[in-house]
Structure formats: structure tokens, C-alpha cells
Amino acid sequence: MHKWMLNPMSSSPKTSGNYQTNCCYQQSPYGNNPTGQYTLVPPPSHHHHQQQQQLVNNNGQTLSPTSLSMVYNNGQPQQQPSSSSSPPYGTHTSLNVLHTLSPTRYQNQQINDKTNNSSTTVITNGQVPTMPVNNVTNSAAALAAATAYRRNFNACAKPPYSYISLITMAIQLSANRMCTLAEIYQFIMDSFPYYRQNQQRWQNSIRHSLSFNDCFVKVPRSPDRPGKGSYWTLHQDATNMFENGCYLRRQKRFKSFLGTKREISCRIPHDRDSNNNNRRNGINNTLDKSTTSTGSGQRSPLSSASDKSCDEQLILMQHHQQHQQQQQHQRPMYMQHQQQQQPALAASESPDSRNLQLSSSSGSTVGVKQLKQEQCEFNQMSFDPHTFTGYSPFAINTLIMHQGFGDNPAALNAYYASQLPQTAFVPSSSTDYYHHSAMYATQPTAL
DNA sequence: ACATGTTTAGGAAATG
């Protein structure tokens, strides 16, 4: 099996910046777009599900349907995936549902035969079927998946993504930013034909990757959602590992600020009290294994962990986030835009504290709903997550759908963290995330 | 039993 080679003439998927004409590593059947500055433009929120996101260049020109605009279907009606190839992702109300179409035609005819692909002649006239994508909100991961989708119609080459990238995509494109192991397997196989072979081999690697890397955090199932295995999500600080657009190799290995993988995972299902106890007593904050050694897994024992106080951690995180804020230009354009509109609050004037002031001054004659509305206006929130009936990752409706959150504040926290663009604001609780998100994060969609 | 998760080990490949 030949290994995938990066084409030096083509760049990795990016969400903005100077785009090479072929981001696909293969010739686009539609020809090349002109080089230039491209920006992903989000559609108006009112018709989120109807309008297509488009790629425009710096002259305001909309691009022809090459690989990039393919991500957003380019105005084509959405194709219904065959039920057999539909990944178990999300629900009808969820975003980021990625479907790939079967069958896939491989360059290697032997593989075509082997995979029992009865109709392998779908590719005709250089056309690539449109990839159906519902309401993409994570452009970087979606771009990568879409790019791979197109490429994989013609090739069974090993995708230029590390296992960490693949897992990250699976998580980021899932409805609740959490996946079971089986769902990760399924996503990868649905998206990349290469991984429909030798499953035992790469699946072992996936499990190893999940266990070994700090960026993946296990979220135990709540009692009301029994099933096999835990959920896996991204560490709250690990949402931008591939913002530089390189999915083959991270610039820097992610290392948890908050403690070892085991400690974080152990903390997640616990209730607030045990969390607070940990905070009061100082959490073990050892930096991970493999800071010095090579890939062979020599780990420092837990007993050698060094302690850091909660304040020290906070300062570390603030520095960390300030640093990332300085690098804001690397973020997707639509996130930058929203932040410019409503700059983040300083931590000292968190939404919670202002809510508190308002609540205390409002008296008991005001109804809850009206109080919430006043709070929203006071806080300049774009919508009230408590009463909003449309779709938002932060709307209470959405959260109710995910029953595991109800009795698992840490899981909720992880979910918020994964949804929320980075800001200077340092949330300290899921409530902080909640309000902050409603002000600054994803535009809600009206029903 | 089988799926899921953890850990050790060695080596390949990218990076600077």
C-alpha cells in the first residue's frame, strides 16, 4: 500500500488566507480558481438551513464549484444519503451531520472487487457528486473532511491526516462534540475508503491514540444513557490543534494544563463538591508523559506529580488564552468577526456577576421570563438561551436533548468549552460558559 | 466472548 505523499504544490486545507488553487492534492474536475485571498462567508442566520455558505475572494467574486465551495454544496440541493452509508451522527436537529456517499470507486481495481462495490461507475464526466453537509459550523474540520471526500472518490490513498486529526474531525463534526469509539470508527470508515481495510490495525492505533494523548478526554456515560464504552471529547484547551491548517502533523503536541489524562477523566463524572475539594486542595498538575522521551510510552508515575494551586492554574490558563488571542488572525474569519462586534468582557466583569446584580435589584414581582429577557438585554446577549426555540449549541432545548448533561456538569462544561471560540474571558463554571456563549458564540438559527 | 481502554515498546518520519 503506497503511502500518501503531500504534494508540495498544494497547501493543506485552510479556512482563510491565501489559498492555492488546488487544495485537494488532485486536479479539480472543475478547473482551478484564481489565487487570492479567500474567506469563508457565513450565511445570514435567518435562513441558515437554506442558504449555502460560499467562498468569495477578496474582490467579492463567488468561486466556481471547486473543492472548497463543494463543502457547502454550492447551491445544489442536498442529496439524501443512502441509509446504509449514513453515519450515526446527530439527529435531524443537529448540525454538522456529515454524510458520504457510496459506493466509492477506487483506483485500485482489486480493492473495488474486494469491497463488493456493485456499482463502481458512479464517477462520470469528471463530476464528483456533491457532498451533503448540513449547516457546517466548524469550517476547518469540515473542509478537511470535504476535501478528503472528493479525493477519495478517485483514490484509495492513505489520507494525509494523522489519527489525531481523524479523531478530532469525528468529534468536531458530531452533534454533541462527543463520540463513542464505535462512532469514531464509523466516521473514519465512512469518510475515508482507505480505512475500510485493515481495520484491526488502524483501530488499535485509534484506541492507542485516544488513550495516549492528552487532547482526548473520556466522558463517562450517565446512568440514563447506558451502552458500551464512554464518550470521547476534546480537552477544553485542545480545540485549536489544527487551526494552522495542517492536519498531517500538529505544530506542537498538546499538553494538558489541568492535570494528567487520568485525573481529568476521573474528575469529569464527579459532582461539584469533589471538584471544589480538588480545587481547594490543589489539583495535581503534572505535565504529561513524553515531555522528554520519544514516542515510547515512558510515563511518570502519578505519585511524582507536582501540585499547583487553583490560582496558579488560572494564571496559566489566562496566559495561555492571551497568547492565543494574540494569534486571533489564525482563526476562522467568522469567529473574528463576531468577536470584533462584541469584545469579550474582562474576567472581573463576568456575565454571572452582572446577572447577580440585576437579579438582586429586580425584586420578586418580575416574572422569570421577563427577568431573563431583561438580563439578556442588560448583558447585550444575542439571545436568551433559556427561552430560545431555534437551534443553538447553547440553547436549553439543545442541552435537554443531550440527557447526559443534566447530571453531569463536567460533561456540560466540556461541551461548552468545545463549542466556544476562544476569548479573553476565562470561564470558571458551566454557567459562565453558558452565558458567555450566548453572547459571543455561534449565531443561533431561527426555526 | 468481545469491545473498549491502558500501557510498554520499537521504529519511521518530520522538524529544526
Added chain:
DNA sequence: CATTTCCTAAACATGT
């Protein structure tokens, strides 16, 4: 070149 990151194998533990 040394170092870091990634890949693969495999033994072993745990969970359903």
C-alpha cells in the same frame, strides 16, 4: 544531527 511526533504491535486490564 537530536528531538519530537506519529505509527504499529502487542500484552494486559476492564467493562458489558
